[in-house]
Amino acid sequence: MVKSYFGASYREVEIGEIVTLGRDAPLTLECGVPISNFPLAYQTYGTLNAKRNNAILVCHALTGDQYVTGIHPVTGKPGWWDRMIGPGKPIDTNRFFVICSNVIGSCMGSFGPKEIDPATGKAWGLNFPFITVSDMVRVQALLVDYLGIEKLFAVIGGSMGGMQVLEWATRFPERLFAAAPIATATRQSAQNIAFHEIGRQAIMADPDWCDGDYLAQRKYPHKGLAVARMAAHVTYVSQSMLQEKFGRNLQDREEYTYGFDADFSVESYLRHQGVSFVERFDPNSYLYLTRAASYFDLSQGGRARLTDVFAGTKVRFCVVSFSSDWLYASVESRNLVRALNAVAANVSFTEINTDKGHDSFLLDVPEFDAVMTGFLHGSAAMYGVD
C-alpha cells in the first residue's frame, strides 16, 4: 500500500511497481536542481525475450499514467490504452514487452509534488522542482537501464507522450530502433501555451489551492481543477464531434429551464469531465506538467534547427496525425516530417481522417490500429524480434 493520497477524496490505493532511481548518482534536472533516491512508478506487460530486443516504451500524455491496460487502481476502469495494448492487440503483448512509467511530476506514485519531501516530512507542493519533457525522458532512460535493456525496440506515445518520443529519438537515438510520435508537435504552439495558462490560472484562482499547500491544510481545489479540466477537454474533441454527439440536445428536459443548471447535454457532459477528473488527479501535478509541455521545444527557441536536431538519425519514424485534431493539428506533424525528410530519415506519415479530434489516439479508430500494427510488425521483422 503506497502511503499517498489519490484524488480529491484522499483515498490510499495500492500502486504496482515502484523503483527508486538516482541511487548511485544524482540526476540534475534542466532547472539545475539535482535529484536522487526518487521513486518512479511503472508497469510492464508481456515478457522480455531472451535477446532483450522486444521492449516497447509507451509514453503517456498529460494526465495519463503507467496503467495502460488492466484495471486502474484509482478509477476502477480499464487503463487508458486498453484497446491498443494486450494479447493480439496492435501493441501485441504476446510478442512485445511493454513498459510504461508514470512521468516525474505526475501523481501515480512517481516523484511529484504530492510526494513527501524527506527534508521536511511534508508534501513537496510548490517546493517541487520544475521538470521538463527532457527530464521525464532521462528518468525513463534510468528505468530502462534498471530493467537491463540496452536498446528499446520502440518508443510510442501521443500528445505530450509524443513529445517524449521525440525527445527520446533526439537525446538517445542509439537506444531505440523505432519511434511513433502521434498527434504531437516539435514544440508547444502559442495557442496551446495559452490553453495551459488558462488551466493553471483556474487552479490557482481557487482559494482551496492554498498556494499549493492544500495537502498540508487538508483542503482541495475541486472547483478550480474541474474548470481547468473542462477548458482542456473541449480542446481534446472536435467541433463536429460535439455537434453530432450533443448538438443542442437538452439534458433530461423538454424545455429550457431559464436557469444556470446544465440545460444542455454538452454542459452536463463537460461538468462530468471536470468532476471525475478531480477524483484522480493532483492539482499541483497539473500545474507542473502543463508547464513542462509549454517549455517543450526541440528547436530550443530557435537556437537549434530541426534538421540539425535530427541529422544522421537511424531511428525509423511512424508519424501519425488526425484530421480533426485542432490541438496538435496535422500541420504540426507535417513540419516534423519535413524536417525528417530533409535529413533523409526513415519516416512514414499518416494523416487519419476522423472527426474524433485530438483524443482520436485514445479512441476506436480502426485505421490507426492498422497503421500501428503494420509499423510495429514490419519494423520488428527488420529488427529481428522473434
Added chain:
Amino acid sequence: MVKSYFGASYREVEIGEIVTLGRDAPLTLECGVPISNFPLAYQTYGTLNAKRNNAILVCHALTGDQYVTGIHPVTGKPGWWDRMIGPGKPIDTNRFFVICSNVIGSCMGSFGPKEIDPATGKAWGLNFPFITVSDMVRVQALLVDYLGIEKLFAVIGGSMGGMQVLEWATRFPERLFAAAPIATATRQSAQNIAFHEIGRQAIMADPDWCDGDYLAQRKYPHKGLAVARMAAHVTYVSQSMLQEKFGRNLQDREEYTYGFDADFSVESYLRHQGVSFVERFDPNSYLYLTRAASYFDLSQGGRARLTDVFAGTKVRFCVVSFSSDWLYASVESRNLVRALNAVAANVSFTEINTDKGHDSFLLDVPEFDAVMTGFLHGSAAMYGVD
C-alpha cells in the same frame, strides 16, 4: 451621474442617455416574467433625417455596449467600433443616424443584474429574470418606437450582435430594410455552448461570487471572471494570429524562469485580457448574457425550419464571415445563406480572408470596411436615403 458600480473597483461613472421603457404596458420576457419601468441605456450618433429613414441600429456583442465610438466612460478608451462608425467611416454618421443600446442583461446602465430591484432596494443578482436574444430585440424595438422611428434602414451586428440582427429580421421583418449579420450563426453550436459553460463555471467557482450576491457583500469574483475572460479570449483570435504575434516569445526575459510566472508573452497577454476585463464588466451579467447566447436558436430546437422562418422576407441581407474565425466559422454563415437562398431572399455573402479570427469584425480589415461601405451606400440609394 448614474448611481451604480462599474467594474471591480466599484467606480461610479456618468452614463449618457437612459430611457425608461415598459411604462404603458409590461413586456413579458420569454421566461414568462413581465417587466415594466425598466431602464435602457443607449447612445445615438449623427442626425435623424426629415424622412426618418436613415436610422441604423447597431447591435453589440457579448461584452460590448452602447459606446460604439467616442470615449468610453469606464475604460477611457475609444468605443468598440470606433474604426467603423463616424463621419466618413463605413457606417457614415454624416449620412446615417446610428443607434446603439446596451442590451438588457448587460451592465452599462440597462436593466441588468447589477441594477437595483425596486422591490428589495438591493441589486437583482440572481433574482434577475433570465433573458434571451429575442427579449433583447423586443426591448430594442421599444427604443425605436420611443425614438419615433417606424422602420430602420438597417440593423447591423457581429457575433451575439449578429444573432440580434437575425432576430430583428425574423421577428420584425417589416421594420427594417437591410440586415448585416456578421460572424454569427442561426443557433449557438455545441462547442460554443461548451465554451460559455466553462466561463460560467469559472465565475461561479470563485467564492467571492457569493452565489451572485457579491455586490451586497461588497466582494468581487476577480479571479473567476478573469479566468472566464481568458478562456473566451482564446476563442476570439486565430491559432495562426497567436503563433505569428506571440509564437514562443518570452516576456521580458531571455530564459525560462522555471516557475509559474508569465514566462511567455502569450501568457502575459492573456492575463492582461483577464485583468482588464474585470475592471469593466459585471460577473452576473456575464452569466446571463452567455446563457442568452446559448439559448439562441432560430429553428427553436428543430421545431421550425429556417426556410419557414425566412419565408417571404423582403429584407436585404449582407452576410459576412471571416476565414480564420473558428468560433462562428464560415460554415455557419453558409448555412444561413443557404436558407435565405432557398426562399429567394435578397442576400449577398462574403467570406473575408484574414488570419485575425472571430475578432476580425472589430479589427483593421480593409476588405470588411469595403463590403460594409458598398452594401450600405448601395442599399441606401435603393431605399431613398438622402
